[in-house]
Structures are given as structure tokens and as C-alpha cells.
Amino acid sequence: MNKDIVEGKWKQLKGSVQKKWGDITDDDFDRIAGNRERFVGVLQEKYGKRKEEAEKDIDTYLDSLH
Numbered sequence: 001m002n003k004d005i006v007e008g009k010w011k012q013l014k015g016s017v018q019k020k021w022g023d024i025t026d027d028d029f030d031r032i033a034g035n036r037e038r039f040v041g042v043l044q045e046k047y048g049k050r051k052e053e054a055e056k057d058i059d060t061y062l063d064s065l066h
Contacts (some may be wrong), residue, residue: 001024001059006035007028007034007035008034009034010032010033010034010035013065014029016065017029021043021047023046023047028042028046039054039058040042040054040055040058041054043057043058057059
């Protein structure tokens with residue numbers, strides 16, 4: 001799933017993302033607003049992940065949606 005699709009479907013993905021990463025708040029969702037780089041930053045902040053690890057987690061998650 002590419003960046004444009006994530007941005008376009010962010011509201012639909014919100015519930016699924018919250019199940020996977022429960023520490024992400026509504027304010028975080030508003031801040032991310034479907035932007036992959038902001039999503040990576042929030043995962044780094046909330047879960048203490050390295051950038052590469054957060055990117056891989058997001059990619060794995062998005063791939064699982066197909």
C-alpha cells in the first residue's frame with residue numbers, strides 16, 4: 001500500500017491501527033493524518049522504536065491488509 005493510499009484511507013484504518021498499536025491516542029491520529037513519516041515518528045515516540053524498525057512495522061502492517 002503506497003503513501004497516497006494510506007493518506008486516503010486513514011480514517012478507515014484508524015480502528016485497525018488502534019487495535020495493533022493501542023497507545024496511539026486520538027490526538028496522535030489527528031497529528032498523523034495519514035502521513036507515513038508522522039506515523040513513523042509516533043511509533044518511535046510511543047514505543048521507543050528505531051526509525052527503521054517503525055518503518056518495517058508499518059510496512060508489515062500495511063501488507064497484511066491486502
